[in-house]
Amino acid sequence: MTSVPEPLLPGSMIGLLGGGQLAQMLVLAGHAMGFRFIVLDPAPNCPAALAGATQITAAYDDFAVLAELADACDVVSYEFENVNADAVAWLEERVDLPQGSQLLRISQNRLREKTFLQKLAVPVAPFQKIITEKDVTVAFEELGELMLKTVTGGYDGRGQARISSTAQIPEAFSALSQAKTEIVAEQFVPFEREISVIVARNRMGEIRCFTPAENLHKKNILTISRIPARLVPEVSEQAQTVAKKIAEGLELVGVLGVEMFVLPDGKLLVNEIAPRPHNSGHFTQNACVSSQFEQHLRAITNLALGSTELYKPALMLNILGEHLPLLLEKLKDLPPEAKLHLYGKQDCRSGRKMGHLNLTSDSLESLLEPLQKLGVWDADLLNKML
Numbered sequence: 001m002t003s004v005p006e007p008l009l010p011g012s013m014i015g016l017l018g019g020g021q022l023a024q025m026l027v028l029a030g031h032a033m034g035f036r037f038i039v040l041d042p043a044p045n046c047p048a049a050l051a052g053a054t055q056i057t058a059a060y061d062d063f064a065v066l067a068e069l070a071d072a073c074d075v076v077s078y079e080f081e082n083v084n085a086d087a088v089a090w091l092e093e094r095v096d097l098p099q100g101s102q103l104l105r106i107s108q109n110r111l112r113e114k115t116f117l118q119k120l121a122v123p124v125a126p127f128q129k130i131i132t133e134k135d136v137t138v139a140f141e142e143l144g145e146l147m148l149k150t151v152t153g154g155y156d157g158r159g160q161a162r163i164s165s166t167a168q169i170p171e172a173f174s175a176l177s178q179a180k181t182e183i184v185a186e187q188f189v190p191f192e193r194e195i196s197v198i199v200a201r202n203r204m205g206e207i208r209c210f211t212p213a214e215n216l217h218k219k220n221i222l223t224i225s226r227i228p229a230r231l232v233p234e235v236s237e238q239a240q241t242v243a244k245k246i247a248e249g250l251e252l253v254g255v256l257g258v259e260m261f262v263l264p265d266g267k268l269l270v271n272e273i274a275p276r277p278h279n280s281g282h283f284t285q286n287a288c289v290s291s292q293f294e295q296h297l298r299a300i301t302n303l304a305l306g307s308t309e310l311y312k313p314a315l316m317l318n319i320l321g322e323h324l325p326l327l328l329e330k331l332k333d334l335p336p337e338a339k340l341h342l343y344g345k346q347d348c349r350s351g352r353k354m355g356h357l358n359l360t361s362d363s364l365e366s367l368l369e370p371l372q373k374l375g376v377w378d379a380d381l382l383n384k385m386l
């Protein structure tokens with residue numbers, strides 16, 4: 001019989017690798033639970049530090065600093081996939097690191113990730129490993145329209161190119177080759193919608209899912225999530241079953257975002273997994289009994305998982321750099337259902353995630369008019385989701 005691990009008590013110190021907005025929201029949720037935080041981030045005044053975490057400003061693979069972090073913390077977590085997995089493996093030998101380096105090695109490499117999912121019998125889009133430009137031509141002949149992706153390092157659609165005709169191959173291949181990582185060609189999926197499920201598991205093997213979110217991307221960056229996703233009950237159930245299967249297969253400890261494509265016939269293909277809180281799970285802050293951030297902290301501190309019950313349907317709108325100036329002018333016009341979350345980032349660039357707006361309502365459709373009047377988000381995108 002495996003022993004039940006002791007929960008970490010309030011006052012315990014949690015270390016975070018990465019101090020961006022996900023770390024910031026972990027810190028905000030964790031302070032309410034009585035935890036303290038140290039974050040490691042190379043950029044000074046990172047969002048997590050703004051929320052009151054102690055920051056160590058250093059590189060993720062500075063081993064002297066990692067040793068210091070291991071000594072100071074009761075548990076360490078990471079908030080994004082692109083931290084050095086060797087550094088995490090080194091740290092894991094010295095401090096409790098429940099997510100583990102194995103999960104990181106899988107989720108930071110698209111080829112390993114897809115191979116792992118296939119082993120679990122989780123359907124993914126057909127894919128091929130690409131080494132030469134000729135391989136892309138062969139993949140195009142066999143799979144049809146493609147999404148070419150760098151195997152490591154991509155996020156928010158970076159390191160991706162869509163191939164709809166052979167004429168596009170040379171330029172796309174040469175652009176992605178710049179990144180000096182392997183490349184994978186995926187079949188372009190004619191999905192009906194994109195959804196995601198945030199699943200949590202703790203060391204006791206308890207697993208809970210949040211209600212599936214439906215996600216709309218613009219230029220490959222998440223713009224809007226609506227919860228619940230517009231799915232028939234069987235597909236919604238199936239999505240949660242798949243997420244739980246992945247969580248079990250990974251022996252996950254923490255939360256994991258599972259991104260999926262829904263085909264017109266209701267079939268699901270997993271696009272990718274993210275071993276941490278996920279942008280499409282931000283609605284949980286205002287629409288659920290427990291937020292995904294609290295849930296992650298519960299999981300890594302050996303607490304029982306919280307209820308994932310959805311109080312009300314929700315809409316989450318990302319505030320990107322291009323949205324922020326107008327939004328700030330319109331603050332007084334926000335509908336009363338709106339809960340504003342801003343990350344305090346200084347450098348406001350187009351496409352950069354500056355904050356998000358959560359809205360809850362029994363009738364999401366009733367939010368269309370006030371949001372269109374606000375004029376911050378693209379009317380077409382709002383129309384598609386409401």
Ligand SMILES: Nc1ncnc2c1ncn2[C@@H]1O[C@H](COP(=O)(O)OP(=O)(O)OP(=O)(O)O)[C@@H](O)[C@H]1O
Binds near residue numbers: 147156217259
């Ligand atoms: N094979 C595909 N077929 C159709 N659309 C795709 C495919 N792969 C990716 N996309 C589109 O591009 C978006 C971003 O892709 P993906 O999630 O793989 O990249 P990412 O850079 O890791 O993004 P993020 O970190 O924001 O999730 C997807 O959400 C989807 O809209």
Ligand SMILES: [Mg+2]
Binds near residue numbers: 259271272
């Ligand atoms: Mg994605």
